[in-house]
Amino acid sequence: MKGLRVVVALFMVALLAGACAKAPQQAIDAAKAALEEAKAAEAHRYAPQEFAAANDTLNAALAEVEKQNGKFALFRSYKKAQRMLAQAQTLAATAKSAAIANKEKVKNEATQLLQSAAEAVANVEKLLAKAPRGKEGREAIAAIKADLDAVKSNLDAANSAFNSGDYLTARDKAQASLSKANSLAEELQAAISKKAALTRKAQ
Amino acid sequence: MKRKIKRNPPKGNRAPFLLWSAVGLAASAVVLLVITAVVAPKPPIEELRTAAKAVARARDAEAERYAPTWYQLACDNLTKARELLAAENQRFILARSYESVRSAARLAAAEADSAYQISLRRKEAMRAEADLLLGRAREASGSFREKVGDLPVNHYYRHQLAQAELLAEEAEAAFRRGDYLTAVQKAKRAAEDAGKAAQNVAEELDAYFKNQPLWDRWVKETLQDAARDNSYAILVDKMAHTLYVFKGQQKVASYPVDLGMRWLGQKLTRGDNVTPEGRYRVTKKKEGKQTKYYRALVINYPNEEDLARINQAKKRGELYPKASAGGLIEIHGEGGKAWDWTNGCIALSNKDMDAVYRVATVGTPVTIVGRISESLLK
Known part of the structure; x- marks a missing residue:
């Protein structure tokens, strides 16, 4: 008789405990907030794979929550969902960290390229200054100047992109500007050498 | 001499009754719960999972960029399915119906599959197109430089060509990292501008040599x-x-x-x-x-x-x-x-x-x- 009482009591306790199982709203909110933070850190651009993993895990966790919600109240268990939500939160934090690190890396690359491109432009201008003074050679180097103007415009666009935080665009534009400026320097150097050779020959 | 044994009062007779009643009630509740659990409609979790996987696969294939319409439809229907599921789960268990959820999830999965397939095809097509356009841009640029050399042609054409060449550089960078959409966009402009510059200069030279x-x-x-x-x-x-x-x-x-x-x-x-x-x-x-x-x-x-x-x-x-x-x-x-x-x-x-x-x-x-x-x- 005493055993039967215990069984009933346990049943009642289980009933009450089961009836109290609630969706882990706090964990859901925390995971969503972590994903939003990752997005704010541009993880979708700078750490797309990590961001996708966090996003997928959150969606799977939310699906698990709804799966439990679909059950009769007494049979619900959100333990698995909670584990998944915690995992999503961790992954979102990882995505955020990766995005920050990658963004910094791209920023550094862009900074380096912008500096190199600016130096390359300055070098071209220096070579242009070395060209014969006065009207001599003006037309011959005017063509290079036209190209250099285009490089400068592109470099300005790269700087604008950099200042607005779009480091990927800045990096691409700076790379293109650097490449073009270097080819102009080579072209100009060749022209100057040609002239120097002719001058020596004339002497 | 017989001793008179004092019996317990009859109140002790009611306890087993109450206890057995509680057990009966609990058993009935359990039976009821089991029946409810069996009879109650099941949420289409597997369909939702399939749809989510399909959307994730489409996303990984960059469908957002290469098949945006289908991808957006898939995302919308997946969101709709999730919202419908959440709404249904708020209702009394036996009054729930997950048909609309199932339908939206299946639709999302189908759309995501289409987005994935289209994205793969379009990405490949764009890779080929970018390659072709970059070739054209290079050809136009080469043609311009070969024709012009050091000739003092209109400076605007040189400027136009220089801008096209810069765009082509950016397009090539995008191509190298597999961003074919950007590569196509930039290479297209580069090819057009370089082509125009080459054409303009050719016209200028043709007009000149008509003399x-x-x-x-x-x-x-x-x-x-x-x-x-x-x-x-x-x-x-x-x-x-x-x-x-x-x-x-x-x-x-x-x-x-x-x-x-x-x-x-x-x-x-x-x-x-x-x-x-x-x-x-x-x-x-x-x-x-x-x-x-x-x-x-x-x-x-x-x-x-x-x-x-x-x-x-x-x-x-x-x-x-x-x-x-x-x-x-x-x-x-x-x-x-x-x-x-x-x-x-x-x-x-x-x-x-x-x-x-x-x-x-x-x-x-x-x-x-x-x-x-x-x-x-x-």
Whole structure:
């Protein structure tokens, strides 16, 4: 008789405990907030794979929550969902960290390229200054100047992109500007050498 | 003596009844719960999971960029399915119906599959297109540079080409990292701009070389005149940057020359830095303090034909009414720099200038053309 009482009591306790199982709203909110933070850190651009993993895990966790919600109240268990939500939160934090690190890396690359491109432009201008003074050679180097103007415009666009935080665009534009400026320097150097050779020959 | 045993009061008889009643109630509840759990509709979790996986696969294939419409539809329907599921789960368990959830999830999965397939195809197509466009941009750029070389063509075309080449560089960078959409967008503009620049410059050069028959006629007439009295004549080939000295119809010497900064084309106004084209004569010989360019042969630019052409240009509105034809075009020394640096004159090295100066007299014909046909030089 005493055993039967215990069984009933346990049943009642289980009933009450089961009836109290609630969706882990706090964990859901925390995971969503972590994903939003990752997005704010541009993880979708700078750490797309990590961001996708966090996003997928959150969606799977939310699906698990709804799966439990679909059950009769007494049979619900959100333990698995909670584990998944915690995992999503961790992954979102990882995505955020990766995005920050990658963004910094791209920023550094862009900074380096912008500096190199600016130096390359300055070098071209220096070579242009070395060209014969006065009207001599003006037309011959005017063509290079036209190209250099285009490089400068592109470099300005790269700087604008950099200042607005779009480091990927800045990096691409700076790379293109650097490449073009270097080819102009080579072209100009060749022209100057040609002239120097002719001058020596004339002497 | 019998002892009277005191019995418990009858109240003890009710406890088992209550206990068994509770057990019965609990058992009934359990049975009810089991029946409910069995009978209650099941949420389509598997369908939702399949849809989510399909959307994730489409996303990983960059469907957001390459098949945006299908991808967006899939995302919308997946969101809708999730919202419907959440709404249904709020209802009484036996009153739930997950058909709309199932339907939305299946639709999302199908759309995501389409997005995935389209994305793969489009990405591959764009890779090929970017490759093709980059090839075109490179070809147009090469064509421009090959045609133009150091020719003083319109600067706008060079600027246009330089911008196209920068875009092509960016397109190539995007191509290398597999961003074919950006590569196509940039390569398209690069190919178009480089193509336009190449076409513009080709048109400019074609229009220029249409004068070849006229140049040939001038050269022939000059040489015929020189042949008549076996006198000296000077011919200048602007394309070849060469000055030829003829005696009669015999070529006796040739010298490299520097020309006006914008020598390509026909001179129209003062300060355009173009070396004029036409049949001229030496009008004056200068040396010593008369010239700052060692020695000089002044020619009669502008002649009547030049003035007529300039007036026509004014009538067409291509020149300001007050525009001047300029003048003081000379063949002079201080050249041999291998640059086209003059304001329209023809410059020789001082040594070559000495040779030309010796044979030239006032009245010596000087014919300047864009290009001399090879047959006329034999």
